[in-house]
Amino acid sequence: MPMNRTGRPSHSGEGTLPAPFESFSGHRGLRHEEPLIFEIGDARHSGVDIEDAGDFQTALGGLERNGSIGLPGLSEPQTVRHFTRLSQKNYGIDSGFFPLGSCTMKHNPRLNEKVARLPGLADIHPLQPQSTVQGALAVMRDLSHWLMTLTGMPAVALNPKAGAHGELCGIMAIRAALEARGDARKIILVPESAHGTNPATAVFCGYQVKAIPAGPDGRVDLEALKKALGPDVAGIMLTNPNTCGLFERDIIKIAEAVHEAGGFFYCDGANFNAIVGRVRPGDLGIDAMHINLHKTFSTPHGGGGPGSGPVVFSEALAPYAPLPYVVETDDGLALHEHHQGADDQSFGRLVAFHGQMGMYVRALAYMLSHGHDGLRQLAEDAVLNANYLLAELSTHITASFTGPCMHEALFDDRFLKDTGISTLDFAKAMIDEGYHPMTMYFPLVVHGAMLIEPTESESKATLDEFIASMRGLAAAAKEAAETGKTERFTAAPHFAPLRRLDETLAARQPLLKWTAPTPSQAAE
Ligand SMILES: *Cc1c(COP(=O)(O)O)cnc(C)c1O
Numbered sequence: 003m004p005m006n007r008t009g010r011p012s013h014s015g016e017g018t019l020p021a022p023f024e025s026f027s028g029h030r031g032l033r034h035e036e037p038l039i040f041e042i043g044d045a046r047h048s049g050v051d052i053e054d055a056g057d058f059q060t061a062l063g064g065l066e067r068n069g070s071i072g073l074p075g076l077s078e079p080q081t082v083r084h085f086t087r088l089s090q091k092n093y094g095i096d097s098g099f100f101p102l103g104s105c106t107m108k109h110n111p112r113l114n115e116k117v118a119r120l121p122g123l124a125d126i127h128p129l130q131p132q133s134t135v136q137g138a139l140a141v142m143r144d145l146s147h148w149l150m151t152l153t154g155m156p157a158v159a160l161n162p163k164a165g166a167h168g169e170l171c172g173i174m175a176i177r178a179a180l181e182a183r184g185d186a187r188k189i190i191l192v193p194e195s196a197h198g199t200n201p202a203t204a205v206f207c208g209y210q211v212k213a214i215p216a217g218p219d220g221r222v223d224l225e226a227l228k229k230a231l232g233p234d235v236a237g238i239m240l241t242n243p244n245t246c247g248l249f250e251r252d253i254i255k256i257a258e259a260v261h262e263a264g265g266f267f268y269c270d271g272a273n274f275n276a277i278v279g280r281v282r283p284g285d286l287g288i289d290a291m292h293i294n295l296h297k298t299f300s301t302p303h304g305g306g307g308p309g310s311g312p313v314v315f316s317e318a319l320a321p322y323a324p325l326p327y328v329v330e331t332d333d334g335l336a337l338h339e340h341h342q343g344a345d346d347q348s349f350g351r352l353v354a355f356h357g358q359m360g361m362y363v364r365a366l367a368y369m370l371s372h373g374h375d376g377l378r379q380l381a382e383d384a385v386l387n388a389n390y391l392l393a394e395l396s397t398h399i400t401a402s403f404t405g406p407c408m409h410e411a412l413f414d415d416r417f418l419k420d421t422g423i424s425t426l427d428f429a430k431a432m433i434d435e436g437y438h439p440m441t442m443y444f445p446l447v448v449h450g451a452m453l454i455e456p457t458e459s460e461s462k463a464t465l466d467e468f469i470a471s472m473r474g475l476a477a478a479a480k481e482a483a484e485t486g487k488t489e490r491f492t493a494a495p496h497f498a499p500l501r502r503l504d505e506t507l508a509a510r511q512p513l514l515k516w517t518a519p520t521p522s523q524a525a526e
Contacts, residue, residue, distance in 0.1 A: 168292025257287025
C-alpha cells in the first residue's frame with residue numbers, strides 16, 4: 003500500500019479506476035490526504051501573537067504544569083486549511099441527497115442560522131438576571147405556545163436535549179405520576195419496530211420491557227397488545243407514524259386500552275414531520291410525546307449540531323413535568339421553579355440550565371417563517387415525496403408492505419435473494435453513486451431493511467436522479483449475480499476517499515489517541 007508523507011497508509015490510489023501513477027505529494031488531484039492535527043504543525047507555532055509572559059508568580063500553590071501537554075501548534079492559515087479540508091470530507095445535507103430513514107435530514111434554512119446568531123440571543127448567559135433576557139424568555143414562551151398548539155397538548159417541557167432525553171423525561175414523569183398514586187408498576191410495553199432508544203429508556207428508568215409483535219401489515223397487533231396489558235403495566239412507548247413509515251390506525255383504541263388498564267401512553271414523536279399540521283397527538287389519547295426539534299423543525303444534526311427534544315404532556319401528567327418553565331408575572335417573563343397551583347409534583351430539574359437555546363430560536367424561526375399553512379404543507383410534501391419513491395422504486399426493490407406509506411418508505415432485501423449481495427453491499431454501492439445510504443437493518447421487523455426518507459425539501463428532479471441510480475444498481479446486482487462478478491457491490495465503495503472499513507473493529511477498538519511516531523518512523 004502506498005504511504006503518504008505522514009507515514010500513514012494512503013487510500014487515495016485504490017479505486018477501481020487506478021491512477022496511472024502515485025503523486026509525489028500523496029494527494030490525488032485537488033483531494034488532499036489530511037493528517038491528524040497532531041501530525042502537522044509544531045508546538046512553537048501559533049495563530050495569534052501573544053507577548054512573552056516574562057517572569058510571573060503563579061497563584062496555583064504548586065499545582066502548575068511542569069511540562070508540555072502536547073497541544074498542537076498551527077499558524078492561522080494552517081488551521082484554516084486543516085479544518086476546511088476536514089469539513090470537505092464530511093458528507094452532509096448541504097452536500098447532497100441524504101435519505102437516512104427516521105432521521106429527517108431536511109434542508110436547514112439559512113434564515114434560522116441568521117436569527118440564531120443575533121447577539122441578543124447568541125451571546126447571553128444562563129445566569130444573567132432574568133430582566134436582561136426577556137427576549138430569550140419570550141422565544142421560549144412562543145415556542146412552547148406553538149408546540150402545545152400543534153400537538154393539542156396542555157403542557158410542554160422544553161429542556162430535554164435530544165429525542166432520547168425527551169423519552170427519559172416522559173418516562174420519569176410517568177413514574178412520578180404512578181408513584182404519586184402509590185402504584186409501583188414494573189413493565190413498559192414496546193412494539194418490535196421501535197427505535198432502540200425506547201427500550202433503552204424504559205430499562206434505564208428501572209422498567210422491564212415487554213415486546214409487542216407487529217402484524218403482517220407492519221402495525222402493532224392490537225389483540226397481542228390487549229393481552230399484554232395488566233395491573234403491572236406502567237405504560238406503552240409507541241411511535242406514530244411508526245418506524246415502518248406507517249400510521250398506527252388503531253392508535254385511539256390502543257390509548258383507550260392502555261388507559262383502561264391504568265397505564266400511561268408515551269408516544270415517540272420523532273416522526274412528527276409526517277403529521278404536523280394534520281393530526282394533533284393530543285386528540286389521540288397520548289399522555290407524553292417528545293418532538294425532535296432538529297428533525298421536524300430543522301437544525302443541522304447528525305454530527306452537525308446539537309439536538310433538542312421538548313416533551314408535551316397531557317393534563318394527567320402535566321403536574322409531574324420537570325422545572326423550570328416560563329411564566330408571565332407582573333414584572334415580565336420569569337422562569338418558575340414551581341408548578342403553579344396546589345398539585346406541584348414535578349420530578350425536579352432535568353438539565354442544569356434551560357436547554358438548547360440556539361435550537362429554540364431555530365425551531366421558532368422555522369415555525370414563524372412557514373406559518374400554520376406551511377407546516378401543514380411540509381407534512382403533505384414529505385408524504386408525497388416518500389410515496390413517489392415507494393411507487394417508483396418498488397418495481398425494482400422489494401417494498402416491505404403493500405399500500406401507501408407516510409414520510410418514509412421501507413424496503414427489504416428480498417430482491418437481492420441468491421445474488422450474494424447484502425443490504426450493506428448495496429448501501430456501499432450507493433456511496434459510489436454519490437448518495438448517503440438510507441438507514442439499513444432497521445427496523446428489525448423485516449429482513450435486511452432499507453428505510454428511505456426523502457423529506458419534503460427534495461425536488462422531483464433530485465428524486466428522479468436517485469430513482470435512476472437505485473434502479474440501475476438493482477439491475478446491476480441481478481446481472482452481477484448471473485455473471486458472478488459482484489465486486490461492484492461486495493468491494494464497494496470504490497470511489498470514496500476510504501474503502502470498506504471494518505466497522506465492528508472501529509466500534510470495538512477505536513484509535514482515539516495519537517502517539518508520536520518513533521524517530522525511525524518519522525525519518526521514513
Ligand atoms: C431519532 C429518533 C429517536 C432519537 O432521537 P435523538 O434526538 O437522536 O435522541 C427516537 N426515536 C425515533 C423513532 C427516532 O427516529
